[in-house]
Amino acid sequence: MDLQTLTYIVVGATFALYIGIAFWARAGSTKDFYVAGGGIHPVQNGMATAADWMSAASFISMAGLIALSYGGFGGSVFLMGWTGGYVILAMLLAPYLRKYGKFTVPEFIGDRFYSRSARAVAVICLIICSVTYVIGQMKGVGVAFSRFLEVDYDTGLYVGMTIVFFYAVLGGMKGITYTQIAQYCVLILAYTIPAIFISLQLTGNPLPQLGLGSTLIGTDVYLLDKLDMVVTDLGFKEYTTNVRLSSINMFAYTMSLMIGTAGLPHVIIRFFTVPKVRDARSSAGWALVFIAILYTTAPAVAGMARLNLIDTLSGDDGQGLVIEERPVWFQNWEKTGLLKFEDKNGDGRIQYSADKETNEMVKIDNDIMVLANPEIAKLPNWVIALVAAGGLAAALSTAAGLLLAIASAISHDLMKGIFTPNITEKTELMASRIAMAFAIAVAGYLGLNPPGFAAGTVALAFGLAASSIFPALMMGIFSKIVTKEGAIAGMVSGIGVTLFYVFQHKGIFFIPGTAFLGDTPANWFMGIEPNAFGVVGAIVNFAVAFGVSKVTAAPPQEVQELVEHIRVPVGATAAYDH
Amino acid sequence: MSPLNEQQAQEYWRRNLSLMIRCLVIWFVVSYGCGIILADVLNQIQIGGYKLGFWFAQQGSIYVFVGLIFYYAKKMGDLDREFGVEEE
Numbered sequence: 001m002d003l004q005t006l007t008y009i010v011v012g013a014t015f016a017l018y019i020g021i022a023f024w025a026r027a028g029s030t031k032d033f034y035v036a037g038g039g040i041h042p043v044q045n046g047m048a049t050a051a052d053w054m055s056a057a058s059f060i061s062m063a064g065l066i067a068l069s070y071g072g073f074g075g076s077v078f079l080m081g082w083t084g085g086y087v088i089l090a091m092l093l094a095p096y097l098r099k100y101g102k103f104t105v106p107e108f109i110g111d112r113f114y115s116r117s118a119r120a121v122a123v124i125c126l127i128i129c130s131v132t133y134v135i136g137q138m139k140g141v142g143v144a145f146s147r148f149l150e151v152d153y154d155t156g157l158y159v160g161m162t163i164v165f166f167y168a169v170l171g172g173m174k175g176i177t178y179t180q181i182a183q184y185c186v187l188i189l190a191y192t193i194p195a196i197f198i199s200l201q202l203t204g205n206p207l208p209q210l211g212l213g214s215t216l217i218g219t220d221v222y223l224l225d226k227l228d229m230v231v232t233d234l235g236f237k238e239y240t241t242n243v244r245l246s247s248i249n250m251f252a253y254t255m256s257l258m259i260g261t262a263g264l265p266h267v268i269i270r271f272f273t274v275p276k277v278r279d280a281r282s283s284a285g286w287a288l289v290f291i292a293i294l295y296t297t298a299p300a301v302a303g304m305a306r307l308n309l310i311d312t313l314s315g316d317d318g319q320g321l322v323i324e325e326r327p328v329w330f331q332n333w334e335k336t337g338l339l340k341f342e343d344k345n346g347d348g349r350i351q352y353s354a355d356k357e358t359n360e361m362v363k364i365d366n367d368i369m370v371l372a373n374p375e376i377a378k379l380p381n382w383v384i385a386l387v388a389a390g391g392l393a394a395a396l397s398t399a400a401g402l403l404l405a406i407a408s409a410i411s412h413d414l415m416k417g418i419f420t421p422n423i424t425e426k427t428e429l430m431a432s433r434i435a436m437a438f439a440i441a442v443a444g445y446l447g448l449n450p451p452g453f454a455a456g457t458v459a460l461a462f463g464l465a466a467s468s469i470f471p472a473l474m475m476g477i478f479s480k481i482v483t484k485e486g487a488i489a490g491m492v493s494g495i496g497v498t499l500f501y502v503f504q505h506k507g508i509f510f511i512p513g514t515a516f517l518g519d520t521p522a523n524w525f526m527g528i529e530p531n532a533f534g535v536v537g538a539i540v541n542f543a544v545a546f547g548v549s550k551v552t553a554a555p556p557q558e559v560q561e562l563v564e565h566i567r568v569p570v571g572a573t574a575a576y577d578h
Numbered sequence: 579m580s581p582l583n584e585q586q587a588q589e590y591w592r593r594n595l596s597l598m599i600r601c602l603v604i605w606f607v608v609s610y611g612c613g614i615i616l617a618d619v620l621n622q623i624q625i626g627g628y629k630l631g632f633w634f635a636q637q638g639s640i641y642v643f644v645g646l647i648f649y650y651a652k653k654m655g656d657l658d659r660e661f662g663v664e665e666e
Contacts, residue, residue: 240632
């Protein structure tokens, strides 16, 4: 059977599965819609959280980011940053927010800071973070379709939107949760199977995590030593020690991703779905187990794919790949524009090097490291088809989680909470479905007409969550003295400083030419690049909030009691139905 | 509301914080310490094909994170039972 037919069958089967789940797990109440009835088992929730969390960026782009753009060791910021956030989540946020026991993140901020304005500010921060993030997922869906199924980008996007529409509008959090469990299984198989094959081919060790530290098959040279040698021969920095800009920058980058992870609303609300406070603690651990399977495999994929690629490019005699003899997969990916060469010296061979003047591989897209991996390793067609289904599962599951966070902020926080508090549960459920459909339409529109700043959006979403929502939640739980004025001023200044810093170096709304301070390390504050600035915004947020709280009237007694209440697990069920 | 009197509630919270801080120190040491600040020094040591600093940054820290969360969850469960505030 040819690859195209096989890909259609595998992707079609997974889509049928998702729609089937949507009909089976329809939401009957707002509690079903917002928190899946609060009855999800912690291991299941962990799996759903993992799928929710691992986006198109994790699945398709991360290995390439590590291997190519961040040159090896520098890419560790993603590995540590996107996993270490769960430690913060499990200890500092999830159990207390679960004990609080309501439906949304702005709802907690509104209650704890006894202010509808605080809730509204939180809704705005949430929508800014989630919308910037969802654009990237919609693009991921379109791209995955167009590359694997050879339909055009727009058609792919419409198909993706329809599928999400089915299970998210019908099932709300309940439908999304069970679909995400299925999507996790698809994406993790699709990621690990090629990795295992490649690890076996290169090192004879079936576990990629161990393979990366092993010797190459038939030699006593370690894989990483060989990799260090070949990249330095080409003029790149040594793979295993290549620091991203500076240690301070790597520190700030990792910290921004960690606290951004802990502050992203679509991740936090997943912990509202488990029955008990202690489930929230262990569920974060399960989520990280499922995430770690991919995140410890990714660096192996990165190192091995880089080695394979260099090996292919150096040709049989090490003098460069003869253009006429380049492999079929190479030609296929040239068509998509992900690979591009230019025979500058006209010798009929491709020479790859770090020197821009003589390098003839003018384009190697990061995504190629995962997408072309099975072909480079000559794996059977069904594995390639599975990778297509895995990439789509990763993008769809994250999009659905983000859309739910947006929809519930609109129907539960803005409508029920602020503008029309008297609506019945039935009306609210209808409103949340409409809000979901609306959010899908907006996300789809932005996917079809990506704004100029789409490329920088995922990193920006983390910076914004890190500088606005995370500090507000921390102060809400760990301090009784932070006042509503303090919290609002903190959120506004934290997100403001971060946006300002990003805009001054990257352009106002990323419009080229409006960056009034150039995007060069010389102009960066302490050498911290804009993507890593969320942590500084968070520090500003904390400082402003405590400063303002000192000069405003202390929070009322019942708020101090609320803080006492959420710190102790018992009594969560009583607080639950409201 | 809470079955704890004020003094017990304070003690429960203090013990929670101290457990939390111990876990966060380990969290910091394995990632920011071994994976970033001390990576150069640790890279002098090699385990199999892995330089140790590189291993912490791309593998080790993640394994420790997983262990930490379950350790914290277990210890907090014990603490909840000791103070009689566990859920049925």
